[in-house]
Amino acid sequence: MKLPNPKRIAAAVFRPIPVTRTRALGMSERLAALTALGSSLEYLTQRKQNRRGGLNDWTVLKDSYFGSSPFTQKLMNAVSGEKTTVALHTAQAAVSAAMLLPGNSRWRGAGSLFLSATGALLYPRHRYGTDGSDQVAILVQAANGAARLSKDTRTQDALLWYVALQANLSYLVSGWVKLLGEPWRDASALGGVMRTRTYGHEPTYKLVKRYPVAAKYLTHGVLALECLFPLAYLAGGRLARPVIASAGAFHVANGFVMGLGRFVTAFTSMHPMVAYTSAPKSHPAVAGRDDRAPLVAAALLAGASAIGAAVAVQRRLRTRxxxxxxxxxxxxxxxxxxxxxxxxxxxxxxxxxxAGMASTSEHFAWITEKIVKETGYGVLSYARAGYAGSDRARTAPYDLAESADDLADLVEGVVPAHRKVVLVGHSLGGEIARRAAGRLGDRLQGIVYLDSSHPDELNRSEAQRESGSRLGQSLSLIVWSLRLGMGIFMAHPEWIASLPLTYRKRVFAQYTDARMWVAAKREWDAVEADFGAFTGPLAPVAGDALVISAQRSVDQSPEQLEMHGEIADAHRAAGRRVESWVVPGSDHDSLLTDSRYALRVADRIIEFAAGSPVETEPETGSDAQAGSDPQTDSDAQTGSMDESTAGAAA
Known part of the structure; x- marks a missing residue:
């Protein structure tokens, strides 16, 4: 028996894919049409998910788009009625089926544009369950439709290049984001995904556990495929076949194992464009191809990078x-x-x-403003090492004791010796304040804990443990994104608009600067190690305590209220005065950033510092929910302090 010639096999595998412009368009149109057809048929057979009480109940979903323009809201409400939605899906299914027929008529362009438009209209209606496949189909259909309707081959090539570049970007970004996460680097990600309820597959999970070495190679292979997808363009497109084939196999496997069926047709609808654009221009199939689009894209990227760098420098200067x-x-x-x-x-x-981790001293603005304006108490705010204008010079590995020492040194160096100190800490800042208490001796009057961390929370609270497991990867991603100049694309978080006006620009500058997130990642690594090793109990603290909890925090994690009680008990053990309060309606952040809650918290802090009893009875009724307060006057609502006063309050 004659063995296959290795050279012939290599020549068959490692060579460009001869796809013409017209064929690439036709293949992509049909694959994208299959995605739209599957989406519509899925809806038409599972209409109960969109009715009241279903997963995509519009009476609930529409609240997610409350901040959209009035026109957008009216348009979405108009197309989200059940009869209208059914009609659109029926029309989309009919057009999708027609797009599968043979032919190269320009009318196919109108069909693709119709599918793109209806997909965009229906997308908000089906927020849960699309997983990005419909977004890819909408993008591809819009480009295909415009290319079909254009008579200029240069325009067609520019649109095909656009889809091809989007394909490269989608794989490249996905791969490098995965690379930042430890589960993908240590190859535990595959097993982790296969055991989840949403995307898991028990037989595959058992295989992963049974053959860990093979699973490791498979995980790293997926990572390499995504990170190195642009290799399809090297050596005259000779790697296009194995790269595209591997990507297609990856999506087919995901469709079978993870139930992401529409991903198969959605992402592979971009592959014909990759094949067309990766072939050498000398190949007869792509003769006359216009390749100016990637050069324009590179120029735009360079310009955007320069602008992003300039904005990042400006924000860094404002931050420091x-x-x-x-x-x-x-x-x-x-x-x-x-x-x-x-x-x-x-x-x-x-x-x-x-302040807490990944927070600013300006988060306390509502509270500090009120104290400065209405009392004779002193206010001292600071940024921990690495935040804002504070620098970390210590070269030893970071631990929480370092921040506790810094806080104690700050008090000793700034607060006059004859004045008592009340530490006010939010989240991780509360735990740092507790650890600094012993270093202050009799200078400490008390500690106010604002939804404080507890050193045993990662061991005892499942909610804290689950959110913590994702936090490290998120922080790494944010750090690298901001270092690459992506801060220019970050939107203003809603909570920043809740702060007094004078503080917003400075807080946003810190929020979009890598410096704060580098410090937060350093702190989180220390927290994971420190909290994970905690064995308890908490040592007695020789100071009064006011323990304030956010209602939504304790609702989501009942163990949190128990742990806050243990913080209070640590002060009782030293024979000190202790008060506790759960702020109705508040969450971990709005406790500070929302004036409805923050001004009420400020009143309790003022009473506590004066030694007055703090009311701990739960508040009910509209007053508790709205956070109304006689001190919430127009000046407080608008944040009208000038910069010098704001700086003192900060």
Missing amino acids: DGWPGSRRLTTRHGNHLQYETGGGNGSAPVLVFA
Whole structure:
């Protein structure tokens, strides 16, 4: 028996794919049409999911688009009625089926544009369950439709290049994002996905556990395929066949194992364009192809990168600049802390505010403004090492004790010796304040815990553990994205608009600067190691305590309220005054950023610092839900303080 010639096999595998412009368009149109057909048939056979109480109940989904323009909201409401939705899906199914027929008429362009338009109209109606496949189909159909209707081959080539570049970008970004996550690097990701309820497949999971070495090679192979997808364009397109074939096999496997059937046709609808554009221009199948599109894309990317870098520099300068009254102090570890002081007189206590992880000192703006304007208490806010204008000079690995030392050094170096101190810490800042308490001795009057972390939360709270497992990867992704200049694309989070006006630009500058997220990632790594090793119990704390919890935090994780009780007990064990309060309606962040809750919290802090009893009875009725407060006057709502006053309050 004659063995196959290896050279012939290699020649058959490693050579360009001869796809003409017309054939690439036809193949892509039909694959995208299959995606739309599958989507519509799925809806028409599962209409109960879109009715009241279903997964895609529009009476619930429409709240997600509350911030859209009035025209967009009216349009979505108009097409989201059940009869209209059924009619659109029926029409989409009919046109999709027609698009599968043979032919190269320009009318096919109108069909693709119709599918793209109806897909875009229906997409908000089916927010859950699309998983991105419909988005890909909408993009491809729009490009295909425009290419079909154009008589200029240069325009057609530009549109085909657009789809091909989108394909490369989708794989490339997906791969490099995965590479940032440890589960993909250590090859545990495949097993983790296969055991989930949403995308899991028990037989595959058992195979992964049975053959871990093979699973490791498979996981790393997927990672390499996505990260190196553009290799299809090297060596005159000789790698296009194995790259496209591997990507197609990957999607078919996902369709079978993970139930992502529409992904198969959606993503492979971009592959004909990759085949067409990766072939050398000398190949007869692509003779006359216009290749200016990638050069234009490269120029636009270079321009966008330059603009992104300029914006990043501007935001970094704003982040580090501080307020007019900002000062700096060097701690025992050599770290340089930027801080602001304001208010206070005589022997009144000084309230020292410690922010949470990935938060700013300006998060306390509503609270500090109220204290500065209405009391004689001093206010001291600061940024931990690595945040805002504070620098970390210590070269040893970071641990939470370092931040506790820095906080104690700040108090000793800034607060007059005759004045007592009340530490106010939010989230991780609360735990750092608790650890710093012993370093302050009799200077400590008390601690206010604002939805504070507890060192045993990752061990005892499933909700905290699950969110924590995703946090590290998210922080790594954010850091690298911002370092690459992607901060220019970050939208303003809604909570920033809830802060007083004077603070918003500075907070957004910090939020879009990699510096804050690098510090947060460093802190999170230390938290995981520290909290994971905690054995308890909490040591007694010689200071009064006001433990404030956000209602939604304890609702989502009942263990959190129990742990907050243990924080209070640590102060009781030292014979100190303890008060607790759950703020109705608030969540972990709105406790500070939403004036409805923050001003009420400020009142409790003022009472606590004065030694007055704090009301702990639960509040009910509209007043509790709305967070109404007699102190919430027009000045507080608009945040009308000037920068010098704001800097003192910050």
